[in-house]
Amino acid sequence: MKIDKYIILPLFVVLCACNDFLDYKDKDKVIPSKFDEYSELIYGELIHKESGASCLNLLIMSDDIGSLVEGNKEDQRREYLNWYCWAENSQITPDGVEKIDPAWEFLYHKILMCNVIENEVGAMEDDLEGVKYRLLGEVQAIRAMSYWYLVNMYGEPWRSEEQAKTAMGVPVNIEVSIKDNQYTRETLARNYEIMETDLKNALMNLEKGEKKNTAFRPNKDVVRLFLSRIYLEQSRYEDVITVCNDLLSETTRIIVPLAWMKGNNDSWWYDYPMVSRDAGSLLFTWWTRDAVPTFGSSSSVGRFCVSLELKELVKEYPNDLRGMSYTLWDYSAKTIYKYHSPESKCYGMNYRLEEAYYNRAEAYICVGKWELAMNDLTSVYRERVLNETDPKLEASDAEEAMKIFRKEKRKEFCFEDIRWFDIRRWGLSVEHEYHDINDSSKSVTYVLEAESPNYVLPLPLDVQRLNDKIERLKRVEAIVK
Numbered sequence: 001m002k003i004d005k006y007i008i009l010p011l012f013v014v015l016c017a018c019n020d021f022l023d024y025k026d027k028d029k030v031i032p033s034k035f036d037e038y039s040e041l042i043y044g045e046l047i048h049k050e051s052g053a054s055c056l057n058l059l060i061m062s063d064d065i066g067s068l069v070e071g072n073k074e075d076q077r078r079e080y081l082n083w084y085c086w087a088e089n090s091q092i093t094p095d096g097v098e099k100i101d102p103a104w105e106f107l108y109h110k111i112l113m114c115n116v117i118e119n120e121v122g123a124m125e126d127d128l129e130g131v132k133y134r135l136l137g138e139v140q141a142i143r144a145m146s147y148w149y150l151v152n153m154y155g156e157p158w159r160s161e162e163q164a165k166t167a168m169g170v171p172v173n174i175e176v177s178i179k180d181n182q183y184t185r186e187t188l189a190r191n192y193e194i195m196e197t198d199l200k201n202a203l204m205n206l207e208k209g210e211k212k213n214t215a216f217r218p219n220k221d222v223v224r225l226f227l228s229r230i231y232l233e234q235s236r237y238e239d240v241i242t243v244c245n246d247l248l249s250e251t252t253r254i255i256v257p258l259a260w261m262k263g264n265n266d267s268w269w270y271d272y273p274m275v276s277r278d279a280g281s282l283l284f285t286w287w288t289r290d291a292v293p294t295f296g297s298s299s300s301v302g303r304f305c306v307s308l309e310l311k312e313l314v315k316e317y318p319n320d321l322r323g324m325s326y327t328l329w330d331y332s333a334k335t336i337y338k339y340h341s342p343e344s345k346c347y348g349m350n351y352r353l354e355e356a357y358y359n360r361a362e363a364y365i366c367v368g369k370w371e372l373a374m375n376d377l378t379s380v381y382r383e384r385v386l387n388e389t390d391p392k393l394e395a396s397d398a399e400e401a402m403k404i405f406r407k408e409k410r411k412e413f414c415f416e417d418i419r420w421f422d423i424r425r426w427g428l429s430v431e432h433e434y435h436d437i438n439d440s441s442k443s444v445t446y447v448l449e450a451e452s453p454n455y456v457l458p459l460p461l462d463v464q465r466l467n468d469k470i471e472r473l474k475r476v477e478a479i480v481k
Contacts, residue, residue, distance in 0.1 A: 035131040038121055042135065046110055046142050047216065047286040048347075054103040054289050055149070055349075055417065057083040057090070057457070061448075062420040063430045064410075066307035069440040075302030076294040077434075084304075084432055085446035085478040086454045091461050103153060104460045107146040111173055114143035119176040133209030134217075137202040141218035142286075144198035145226055147172075151191045153457045156473065157424045158233045164189040168456075168471055182467050192230055199227050213252070215282040215346065221251050222284035222351050228359040233425060240363035244356045253353040254280040258383045261321040274325075274338050275416070277345040281353040285346035292415075302437045314411055319385045322411050338415050350416070354380050358409050370401035377408050384412075423448075424455045431481065445481040452476070 032038045059065060060083040067077055067084070079099060082090040093099050117139045126132055147170070156167040169191035171183035186194075202223045212219065224247040231239040256279045263272035276282065294303035314323025325338075339350070357376045364373035374393050382391035393408070395401035406426075410419060423430060429450040436442040448454060456473045458464075464472065 032120070035121070035124070035127065035135060038117060038135055039131070042117065042138055042142075043217070045113055046139070047218075048288075050288045051106045052102055052290055053293075054101055054106050055153075056080075056290065056293060057101055058153075058417045058420040059292055059415060060084050060304065061086060061430075062423060063307055063432075064310055064414045064419050065304050066309075066432070067302070067434050068305040069302050069435040069437055071301035073301050075437040077302050077304060080293055080304075081434070082478075084434065086448045086452070087478045088454070088475045089458065090475075091458060098461060100460050100462065101457070103149065104463065107150050108173060110146045111143050112175065112178075114139040114146070115174065115176045118143075130209040133205040134212065135209075137205030137209055137223075138218040140198045140202035140205065141223050141226075144195045144202065145218075145222075147191060147195050147198075148226060148229065151188070151195070152421050152424065154459060155185075155188055155191060156456055157427070158188060158192070161189070161234070164192065164234075168473055171470065182469050184469050185471050192234060195230055196227070199223050199230075203227075215277065215285050218284060221247055221253065221353075225283060225351055225356060225359075228356065232359055232362060235366070237363040237366045241360055241367075244360035244363070247356045248353075248360075251283070251353060251356075253283055255354055255357070255380055255383050256281045256352070258321075258386075261325075261384060262386075271343050273340045273344045275344055275346070275350050275352070276339075282346060283351045283353060285350045287347055287349040288341075289348045302435075310410070310414060313407060316407075317385070317411075319387050320411065321384050321386060354412055355418070358405070358412065361405055362409075365398055365401050365405060368398060370395060370398040373401050373405060377405060380412060381408065427451045447479040447481050449479060 032041050057080075060080050065084070069075075077084065078095070079093050079097075081087075081094055082092065082099070091098060091100050118136060121132060121135045121139075124132060150170045155169040158164055159167070165187060167188040169186045169188040172186045172190065172194060173183065175181070202218070203220060206218075206220050206223065224243045227243045228240050228247070231237075231243065256274055260272055260279050261274070272279075277285070292304070295305070314320060317323060339348070341348075357380055361373040361376035364370060364376065374395055377393045378391070381393050382388075385391045393404055395404055406422075409422070413419065422428075427450050430448040432446045432448075433443050434446065436444075453473060454475050456475070458475060459470065459472055463470065
């Protein structure tokens with residue numbers, strides 16, 4: 001992988017020059033030299049920046065998604081079929097066209113920018129307002145989050161501490177300028193060590209730094225949430241509980257209330273998307289990306305839709321508002337209003353307070369405190385159901401509690417990318433039915449087997465072509481049932 005051309009996007013390129021970074025270069029370029037200028041740079045380059053069609057495969061590969069055929073004129077699924085069937089070479093469409101997810105380039109660009117800004121801001125003198133520490137905390141948080149996505153897309157899943165010592169992670173870039181290097185993969189253990197260090201440093205700096213009470217800047221809430229994610233993946237359950245306790249005791253965010261959920265189901269329900277700046281639970285928002293392909297189409301006759309399995313799941317809970325709105329999908333509207341940009345008033349990648357309850361609940365179950373887990377699940381459930389006097393989720397043992405937990409988490413976070421990461425983490429099998437565009441009565445069922453090597457996405461084709469040193473995990477051919 002060549003950092004100068006193939007991992008990063010062109011950016012403010014002068015930022016990455018070298019030691020004379022703050023010198024005047026050209027009157028057409030703006031060179032940050034003050035904290036407020038770096039603050040704007042972080043917002044524009046690391047938070048606000050759009051990513052196009054990145055990470056759409058996370059949804060298409062999950063079991064939240066099914067396919068629908070209502071005629072034989074046009075098929076808008078075909079371009080994404082190889083993601084949908086977990087093909088060995090998923091970056092080539094059935095028509096032989098390259099379809100490369102831009103996430104690798106997009107996220108490594110962010111990592112390089114974080115390195116540069118951390119280096120320059122760290123060398124500046126402290127200020128009374130603590131802006132310096134806020135900026136350092138923000139870039140450390142964003143760098144850790146960027147690595148988290150890369151590791152969980154292009155690295156092997158964490159299975160044990162011993163396995164992680166040799167399992168393939170992703171390359172680590174520590175440069176503060178553009179260099180023509182070819183990088184190799186680090187171990188999974190090294191990646192997690194780097195993420196944890198960055199998140200802990202971010203938490204420390206944000207504690208000391210200027211306070212921004214907004215979901216549009218990285219903050220202690222989202223840092224703790226990502227710490228809970230990596231601790232869950234490492235089976236460090238007591239650490240999960242501790243960090244979620246800290247988050248939930250200090251945050252000013254709330255679970256999306258039932259009153260908001262009700263608004264999501266009247267004649268103006270699209271004005272109340274669940275993922276929203278105004279719904280109360282948003283911890284952090286960044287990174288705008290394209291809409292899910294074919295979901296918003298009114299003319300397509302072959303398109304993606306909510307999976308039948310997910311629809312059947314929500315039918316088990318007839319009073320659950322999540323099943324009455326976005327999960328069932330309005331076929332006439334041809335879209336899902338869980339997130340709708342004009343009404344959501346936030347970016348496309350979002351993190352909600354509810355996840356802290358679910359992460360702590362999972363950890364409680366794994367350490368034998370399943371009754372406490374059910375209390376956490378109930379905290380969310382009672383804000384999701386109608387016509388129940390005392391909404392409550394109960395289990396008789398840890399096994400039943402885990403079954404309820406997984407169902408509740410799937411309902412709560414469908415279409416938010418979390419499901420694909422849970423499929424990898426839990427080693428689940430998934431099936432996708434694909435109906436023939438010319439005869440909807442005919443279909444093929446593709447299978448992603450449990451613990452499949454195809455949990456790991458292939459390296460982008462341009463990286464494969466240009467870097468013969470980087471290790472590649474062998475994927476397998478698509479399996480047809």
